[in-house]
């Protein structure tokens with residue numbers, strides 16, 4: 275087994291940093307994304323030995339392949355992982371639900387963390403890891419987080435009360451649900467600052483640009499020491515490889531049997547974790563990339579076109595995203611780890627607003643992928659159908675993945691096994707559930723509610739607000755006003 279020790283940028287071969295520097299910086303000096311110089315591999319024998327491990331035990335094994343023991347000793351790694359799942363609502367962390375009427379399909383429930391989405395799985399660990407490094411160095415960081423609804427709550431919750439971290443959570447007014455907004459605004463922690471950005475047209479994509487402007491302000495950056503826990507941070511993607519290994523080992527009849535994964539996708543961070551697991555040796559049959567009407571990834575996989583378009587509002591609002599940043603990491607590995615090629619394509623995107631990939635490149639990255647864009651009506655119909663036939667309430671993102679999986683069945687091997695990821699708890703989207711089941715909200719089934727969200731309805735909210743057009747100037751001023759040097 276190889277272990278990754280050094281990290282480089284996907285657009286600059288010359289960068290070479292250790293794990294700690296890659297995680298603390300978030301993004302490489304040239305603006306590229308960090309990846310390991312050598313991707314570790316896992317043999318089928320090794321996979322066989324991992325069968326029967328709990329999620330936490332497996333996470334230690336997988337992460338040890340990416341983290342040098344001299345940087346994080348194994349005992350510390352175990353402590354950090356344990357702490358990051360301690361507040362999950364299920365001690366198993368990830369639950370799996372086989373379905374009666376859909377043989378071969380298992381729902382992989384990734385939403386049992388404290389803020390009820392799959393983001394908790396990696397976020398808790400990454401924040402604990404950052405805090406561990408910062409305490410050791412006696413340093414602080416200011417995290418800037420753009421959210422389409424779930425990253426923000428996960429980051430706020432994980433950062434609350436951490437001595438060496440502050441976090442600013444930016445969300446577009448109207449682009450997140452009331453439940454998601456309350457998760458960010460009721461934390462009442464001195465180091466968590468939620469910012470509602472009015473009049474943004476493209477939700478979290480616009481906010482990414484706002485953050486890029488703040489980070490580009492060198493004096494501000496120097497003073498506040500910005501970093502990121504969005505999935506541009508390598509550690510997020512690294513942690514998101516584990517649930518693919520875990521789901522596989524729970525359900526493959528024998529090690530070596532290919533298993534499919536249907537994944538509701540926006541920024542491609544979750545799926546990037548899956549592709550890395552496959553690259554390392556996990557026997558994946560197909561990945562099914564499931565988009566809502568924001569079909570950027572489907573365009574990429576079906577037509578070879580990378581194009582950032584305007585975002586439209588869908589019931590699965592957390593995947594209303596049109597810039598799949600982590601696709602570039604996957605592209606780097608699938609096309610032969612050529613940083614200069616990636617740089618050329620990214621420069622073209624910045625210059626022309628789109629990139630049309632050639633047939634050879636497209637064939638390379640399409641290997642083992644199927645993709646579908648699912649409209650709003652079918653998303654709701656799937657939610658209603660699953661509830662009617664199985665008594666199972668799935669969130670709109672899981673429903674997008676489930677519908678895509680049903681649509682590609684004829685392209686999958688007969689009798690194949692598929693894990694369909696449910697990435698959020700349905701209670702984060704009560705209006706969508708009510709619409710889908712065609713009942714008033716208060717008559718929705720108990721699974722449409724969660725005690726933590728009901729509790730938040732009675733709490734005070736703290737919200738900073740600005741308009742998107744003067745976002746940079748007004749946020750800069752606010753950041754400086756609230757910045758307090760600590761001893």
Ligand SMILES: Cc1ncc(COP(=O)(O)O)c(C=O)c1O
Pocket residue numbers: 391392393422423424425505538539540541542543544545592593671697698
């Ligand atoms: C509930 C939910 N599902 C799916 C996604 C998509 O994940 P990714 O952006 O990693 O593709 C997100 C994140 O934005 C999410 O919050």
